[in-house]
Amino acid sequence: MHLYGKEVKPLRAWRLIVMAVFVLTVGALAINGLVYAMSKQVEIVDDNGYYEKFITYKATAADILAEKEVVLQSDDEINFAPDKKVPDGARITVSRAVMVKIDDGGNEYLKRTAKKTVGALLQSLGIDANAGIKLNTGTDSSVVEGMTLKIVYVKEELVTAEEVIPYKVTKKSTTKLEPGKTRVLQEGSEGLSKNVYKVSYENNKEVARELVEKTVVTAAKEKIVEYGAAQPKVAIVYGTGSIVSRSGEFRYKGVITCSASAYCIKGRTATGTTTKVGTVAVDPKVIPLGTRLYIEAPDGSWTYGSAVAADTGGAIKGNKIDLYMETYQEAIKFGRRTAKVYILE
Structure with a gap:
């Protein structure tokens, strides 16, 4: 009997055949075990309604999505870095971007975003929701296609200003003057006050001013004028x-x-x-x-x-x-x- 071109005795040949079959079987089992160990079960969930749970041998999120022909558009987001290995049992969530209008302190522009809440969108814009802004909706509100997010920057400050106090003019009637005639009994003079205001701004424009303190530096002096009272018409x-x-x-x-x-x-x-x-x-x-x-x-x-x-x-x-x-x-x-x-x- 010949084995591998050499003549061997029949008993020895059978032993060699059995050993070869054993080695091949063990190798195949090892390869299958390795392949099985490399496989994993994952899920893909898409905003558009797509869902699939399957076994894959792909390692990274990008490769798994490509395997299922899930294409990411501009500004779409997933919950894994594209080149990161995805563990067994993981769920890959695809967040599709929508177009929204941003009014940022009067500067308007369009933006595609995959953020789900207004708070997350603000964070992505580098805007602190707790740092002097006013919104047209809550930070927990959902971001939807076509919405407008209006951001108004607000602040308050105390402003001190000197102001003229106008004098009061008091008119007194008298029968000592003819109707239409006048005379000044006391000249008036303006006063001066130092006022403290709380001024409110929106987008750097003053929108309100409230007087919080007034100090009279110089009091105004009243002007007193007498005038001839018109006599009532007396009829006989x-x-x-x-x-x-x-x-x-x-x-x-x-x-x-x-x-x-x-x-x-x-x-x-x-x-x-x-x-x-x-x-x-x-x-x-x-x-x-x-x-x-x-x-x-x-x-x-x-x-x-x-x-x-x-x-x-x-x-x-x-x-x-x-x-x-x-x-x-x-x-x-x-x-x-x-x-x-x-x-x-």
């Missing part, structure tokens, strides 16, 4: 009639109610006559000088009697009249009263 109620008194009967053509005071200064009147009982100072714009009058209380409790509008006075404006009395005591006693004045024919 025209209508004929007659009144009867102890001194006779008087015909009148009109009636007016006036505020009457009294004076006792002797002298010449505005019409050139001498003051006497029956001389009355009037406002010529209401009762013309020379007009004959009859004056009494509206309720008849007192009577001045017949009189003539013969004088004027600086304070006698509108429906005011001043009745001449013989003595100071009579004038003081009369004081100021409401009078019914008849305009005689």
